[in-house]
Amino acid sequence: xxxxxxxxxxxxxxxxxxxxxxVEDLKMGVHLVxxxxxxxxxxxxxxxxxxxxxxVLRDAFERVTSEPVDVELDxxxxxxxxxxxxxLLMLLFEHQSNVGLAFRLASPGRDVSRTxxxxxxxxxxxxSSAKHMPPI
Numbered sequence: 171x172x173x174x175x176x177x178x179x180x181x182x183x184x185x186x187x188x189x190x191x192x193v194e195d196l197k198m199g200v201h202l203v204x205x206x207x208x209x210x211x212x213x214x215x216x217x218x219x220x221x222x223x224x225x226v227l228r229d230a231f232e233r234v235t236s237e238p239v240d241v242e243l244d245x246x247x248x249x250x251x252x253x254x255x256x257x258l259l260m261l262l263f264e265h266q267s268n269v270g271l272a273f274r275l276a277s278p279g280r281d282v283s284r285t286x287x288x289x290x291x292x293x294x295x296x297x298s299s300a301k302h303m304p305p306i
Contacts, residue, residue, distance in 0.1 A: 210240035210272060216247030221254035231262050241266055246277035256291045268297045274299075 199217070211234050219227065234241055241262065259275075266273035274297040286292050 210242045210274070211237075212242045212244060213278075214244040214247065218248075218250040219248065219255045220252050224254055224258055227255075228257060231258065235262070235265055238269060238271060240272035240274075242272075242274045244276045244278055245282055246279060248279065248282050251282055251285055252276075253289060256286065256289050256294075258268055259294055262293060263298060273297050281291050 179303075213230065215227075243259075263273045273296055278289065278295060283292070283295060286294055
């Protein structure tokens with residue numbers, strides 16, 4: 171059973187494919203669930219996110235932060251992350267903190283948690299809070 175993902179072709183042009191087959195090489199996913207009535211906006215990330223793949227995620231973060239909303243990233247489905255991905259998370263964390271809104275990483279796996287700790291970014295696991303966002 172597969173999953174579907176719709177991306178604009180302009181964004182896909184920047185993704186470097188190893189085998190030349192999108193189905194085999196595209197091992198990343200982002201699903202956006204816009205919150206309402208005080209609910210946070212939830213992004214569900216999956217796969218392997220590397221520096222060459224991050225423009226899609228940058229665009230999603232830009233869309234999410236265009237409105238004043240709390241952000242929750244469900245990262246249970248992440249296989250592997252790199253320093254560029256962590257840097258992008260830090261930028262989102264800083265933005266949310268500066269505007270007084272919540273940032274939360276939900277369900278981090280062991281490997282992702284270890285990578286965050288190795289990069290001295292384990293503070294991201296604690297998140298930032300806004301008064302109205304319930305704890306995990």
